[in-house]
Amino acid sequence: xxxxxxxxxxxxxxxxxxxxxxxxxxxxxxxxxxxxxxxxxxxxxxxxxxxxxxxxxxxxxxxxxxxxxxxxxxxxxxxxxxxxxxxxxxxxxxxxxxxxxxxxxxxxxxxxxxxxxxxxxxxxxxxxxxxxxxxxxxxxxxxxxxxxxxxxxx
Amino acid sequence: xxxxxxxxxxxxxxxxxxxxxxxxxxxxxxxxxxxxxxxxxxxxxxxxxxxxxxxxxxxxxxxxxxxxxxxxxxxxxxxxxxxxxxxxxxxxxxxxxxxxxxxxxxxxxxxxxxxxxxxxxxxxxxxxxxxxxxxxxxxxxxxxxxxxxxxxxxxxxxxxxxxxxxxxxxxxxxxxxxxxxxxxxxxxxxxxxxxxxxxxxxxxxxxxxxxxxxxxxxxxxxxxxxxxxxxxxxxxxxxxxxxxxxxxxxxxxxxxxxxxxxxxxxxxxxxxxxxxxxxxxxxxxxxxxxxxxxxxxxxxxxxxxxxxxxxxxxxxxxxxxxxxxxxxxxxxxxxxxxxxxxxxxxxxxxxxxxxxxxxxxxxxxxxxxxxxxxxxxxxxxxxxxxxxxxxxxxxxxxxxxxxxxxxxxxxxxxxxxxxxxxxxxxxxxxxx
Numbered sequence: 001x002x003x004x005x006x007x008x009x010x011x012x013x014x015x016x017x018x019x020x021x022x023x024x025x026x027x028x029x030x031x032x033x034x035x036x037x038x039x040x041x042x043x044x045x046x047x048x049x050x051x052x053x054x055x056x057x058x059x060x061x062x063x064x065x066x067x068x069x070x071x072x073x074x075x076x077x078x079x080x081x082x083x084x085x086x087x088x089x090x091x092x093x094x095x096x097x098x099x100x101x102x103x104x105x106x107x108x109x110x111x112x113x114x115x116x117x118x119x120x121x122x123x124x125x126x127x128x129x130x131x132x133x134x135x136x137x138x139x140x141x142x143x144x145x146x147x148x149x150x151x152x153x154x
Numbered sequence: 155x156x157x158x159x160x161x162x163x164x165x166x167x168x169x170x171x172x173x174x175x176x177x178x179x180x181x182x183x184x185x186x187x188x189x190x191x192x193x194x195x196x197x198x199x200x201x202x203x204x205x206x207x208x209x210x211x212x213x214x215x216x217x218x219x220x221x222x223x224x225x226x227x228x229x230x231x232x233x234x235x236x237x238x239x240x241x242x243x244x245x246x247x248x249x250x251x252x253x254x255x256x257x258x259x260x261x262x263x264x265x266x267x268x269x270x271x272x273x274x275x276x277x278x279x280x281x282x283x284x285x286x287x288x289x290x291x292x293x294x295x296x297x298x299x300x301x302x303x304x305x306x307x308x309x310x311x312x313x314x315x316x317x318x319x320x321x322x323x324x325x326x327x328x329x330x331x332x333x334x335x336x337x338x339x340x341x342x343x344x345x346x347x348x349x350x351x352x353x354x355x356x357x358x359x360x361x362x363x364x365x366x367x368x369x370x371x372x373x374x375x376x377x378x379x380x381x382x383x384x385x386x387x388x389x390x391x392x393x394x395x396x397x398x399x400x401x402x403x404x405x406x407x408x409x410x411x412x413x414x415x416x417x418x419x420x421x422x423x424x425x426x427x428x429x430x431x432x433x434x435x436x437x438x439x440x441x442x443x444x445x446x447x448x449x450x451x452x453x454x455x456x457x458x459x460x461x462x463x464x465x466x467x468x469x470x471x472x473x474x475x476x477x478x479x480x481x482x483x484x485x486x487x488x489x490x491x492x493x494x495x496x497x498x499x500x501x502x503x504x505x506x507x508x509x510x511x512x513x514x515x516x517x518x519x520x521x522x523x524x525x526x527x528x529x530x531x532x533x534x535x536x537x538x539x540x541x542x543x544x545x546x547x548x549x550x551x552x553x554x555x556x557x558x559x560x561x562x563x564x565x566x567x568x569x570x571x572x573x574x575x576x577x578x579x580x581x582x583x584x585x586x
Contacts, residue, residue: 064326082247084404125404
């Protein structure tokens with residue numbers, strides 16, 4: 001069952017579209033915002049509320065990069081691996097994170113603090129290399145600046 | 155060639171690091187005068203004015219904006235509702251210009267979208283924004299709310315009798331959403347797969363209704379054309395393409411950044427003057443003129459003027475106009491591998507050459523980079539460069555992926571051959 005707050009948030013967007021299906025991406029983002037990720041149960045809950053089949057909702061949930069169909073840590077690090085960041089030090093940053101946190105791409109630290117994911121160009125190319133942590137952007141990264149930035153998330 | 159006016163309409167209100175202008179300050183700077191002027195004209199007159207301005211779509215394809223609008227069915231017989239969608243799903247690697255405009259002057263984007271919607275008599279406008287642009291989300295949401303409050307949106311826009319509603323749609327991340335028809339499917343709450351064209355979205359678009367999709371920078375130009383006219387807009391440019399352009403440069407440069415310059419500014423001026431040239435001790439090996447889906451150029455092309463026609467003459471495309479520079483300490487094969495990994499990962503899997511070909515290209519490049527390359531691999535890459543090209547797929551992702559592949563094979567062939575001959579990447583330490 002969706003919570004009252006989830007229903008209220010989804011309902012606020014429903015009227016923006018000519019067809020109920022169009023609210024599915026927003027509904028998935030809202031539920032992920034409350035629950036951290038999209039479980040099978042969450043898919044079924046959204047489908048029931050919008051009168052769609054679970055498969056119709058899951059087709060969307062499994063397509064978009066930033067909808068998480070598996071649990072993630074308390075903070076998600078999105079490390080940009082596109083061309084400008086590649087040219088300016090992406091490899092060194094990824095290796096630094098691997099040794100520092102003990103995780104590779106797609107993995108979560110054993111204490112559940114961080115999940116590391118690849119992301120396509122963040123549009124911070126003039127500040128490359130760059131990453132996002134949760135909703136914050138960090139540019140002009142070096143391994144040291146990365147450590148300083150990550151220290152703020154517990 | 156006549157000397158362009160040195161005005162910077164798009165960035166006149168942008169102060170990087172500072173809060174953008176709110177509605178009142180934007181109005182005080184002349185904001186919404188373009189809309190007021192547009193509403194005194196007929197939609198067809200606005201279409202003609204934008205056509206005369208030679209504004210070409212800034213998303214990368216360069217299709218004339220006014221002409222795109224003329225394909226929309228007009229008049230009483232047109233099917234409704236009609237839609238205007240601003241493509242703010244900027245995700246082309248190496249491209250950060252739309253973020254700069256949305257964060258820096260959100261009302262300019264909103265005003266441009268309203269005028270574009272008026273020009274095609276749209277009933278509803280969406281700004282389709284990528285998930286990662288959090289600051290843009292907040293600032294655009296506020297600008298839309300302020301515009302609604304002030305009567306620039308709603309049931310009777312500035313008393314004109316025309317109604318427009320505007321919604322901000324934030325996506326959940328996928329490069330395919332930037333494709334015009336993939337975007338429409340994404341907006342309808344489906345997987346973003348491309349549609350067959352024709353019919354074109356202007357006739358059969360969102361929910362089957364007439365729809366125009368315009369890029370952020372394109373709509374940002376529109377208020378200025380409406381306020382000051384087509385002739386003025388054309389005189390901002392060095393060349394036949396109208397207006398200024400937000401150019402950018404990234405890579406190992408002294409001052410990577412973004413600048414509003416006359417359309418037709420040379421690559422040399424962008425890289426050497428504005429970006430300050432290469433970082434210490436580095437030499438320019440090559441460049442992508444406008445994002446990941448444009449062909450490599452080299453130092454011999456630096457005097458090329460950056461506009462949609464001129465860059466095509468030297469075998470590439472201006473694309474998004476944000477240059478990515480390759481230096482001599484980075485391996486060209488490694489750079490190409492990064493580009494192709496992106497395309498392979500972002501492919502939606504709808505068309506065979508893209509779904510099957512791109513992973514094949516990636517595996518071949520990985521083999522070259524790890525010292526397992528064979529002479530035959532270059533033929534394999536040449537083959538895919540052909541198979542991924544225009545006409546074999548529904549959307550432009552695969553042809554886009556083919557462009558840097560073709561360019562790298564042309565300009566850096568000797569580097570590929572060295573990888574094969576030496577059985578290693580020459581830019582890395584040999585294996586112990």
